Amino acid sequence: MTPAVLTLVLVAAVAHAVWNLAAKTVAGKGYAFVLAYHGLSAILLAPIAIWLVATGAQPLDWALVIAALVSAVLHIGYSISLQSGYDHAPLGVVYPSARGFGPVLTIIVAVTVLGERPSGFEITGALIVLVGIAVVTLQPRGTTGQPRGITGRAGSAGVVRGLAWGGLIGAFIAAYTLWDDFAVNHITGSPLLYFAVSEVCVAVVMGAGIVTLPGGASRRADLRSILTEHRWALITVAVLSPVAYLLVLYAMQRAPVSLVAPVRETSIIVGTLLAWWFFGERGVAAKLIGAIVVVAGIGLIALG
Numbered sequence: 137m138t139p140a141v142l143t144l145v146l147v148a149a150v151a152h153a154v155w156n157l158a159a160k161t162v163a164g165k166g167y168a169f170v171l172a173y174h175g176l177s178a179i180l181l182a183p184i185a186i187w188l189v190a191t192g193a194q195p196l197d198w199a200l201v202i203a204a205l206v207s208a209v210l211h212i213g214y215s216i217s218l219q220s221g222y223d224h225a226p227l228g229v230v231y232p233s234a235r236g237f238g239p240v241l242t243i244i245v246a247v248t249v250l251g252e253r254p255s256g257f258e259i260t261g262a263l264i265v266l267v268g269i270a271v272v273t274l275q276p277r278g279t280t281g282q283p284r285g286i287t288g289r290a291g292s293a294g295v296v297r298g299l300a301w302g303g304l305i306g307a308f309i310a311a312y313t314l315w316d317d318f319a320v321n322h323i324t325g326s327p328l329l330y331f332a333v334s335e336v337c338v339a340v341v342m343g344a345g346i347v348t349l350p351g352g353a354s355r356r357a358d359l360r361s362i363l364t365e366h367r368w369a370l371i372t373v374a375v376l377s378p379v380a381y382l383l384v385l386y387a388m389q390r391a392p393v394s395l396v397a398p399v400r401e402t403s404i405i406v407g408t409l410l411a412w413w414f415f416g417e418r419g420v421a422a423k424l425i426g427a428i429v430v431v432a433g434i435g436l437i438a439l440g
Contacts, residue, residue, distance in 0.1 A: 165359075310397075
């Protein structure tokens with residue numbers, strides 16, 4: 137991985153952490169908030185996408201539309217399974233297992249199925265990054281000031297449920313990462329147009345859901361509340377979320393997905409440290425140790 141590509145992924149990680157920090161300020165309105173920021177992202181990207189197509193810079197064909205629709209379905213599945221996991225198991229089990237399983241599954245599939253052959257330095261660095269992420273995200277028992285869903289003593293049943301949900305969520309992470317890597321390398325040369333169409337697909341599918349699915353009236357009320365009471369969080373996520381993922385898509389055109397996937401998870405390090413800084417979460421020593429481990433892993437990837 138070249139320094140330029142590494143920079144792209146690290147900037148994406150910081151943007152990802154910041155928009156997640158903003159998203160945490162909106163509680164109890166998950167479906168509506170996801171629909172709102174995807175919809176706003178689609179609106180912001182639409183003029184650029186139209187310009188690309190109108191000028192002939194990038195063609196819009198059925199292959200791109202279908203690929204973007206598949207990506208949208210995978211991203212929606214990820215979001216729904218993530219929220220369901222948080223409803224049924226401790227966050228402190230679901231979150232680290234999901235973010236750890238995702239890159240590991242991506243690396244395994246990329247190497248065994250896609251035939252990618254990263255160097256020894258690079259694969260070792262990727263695994264070290266995952267170890268560092270685990271150190272940061274696994275919380276000590278009895279920690280106070282934790283995010284919603286973490287309990288001091290998760291019973292064995294809660295741990296099993298959390299790992300099961302984490303495995304499902306990680307599978308969605310691996311699926312959309314691998315699919316998007318395939319799409320931007322074999323279906324379209326324009327990550328920007330591809331992502332813009334995918335955002336439109338997400339907004340259309342979830343917009344239909346807010347009308348047709350049970351509980352639609354409550355979700356529509358949540359949507360109105362978001363538009364009036366959480367505008368800054370909405371704008372922050374709608375802008376930084378596309379920026380973060382677009383940088384990852386461009387990176388996947390220039391480096392193996394088996395390396396991009398784990399390095400982008402450094403967003404967990406940044407987000408965890410920001411949570412400590414803004415919300416006073418404890419366990420900073422473990423977080424800093426994990427951050428040092430991640431930096432060491434990134435260094436090995438850069439050397440490769």
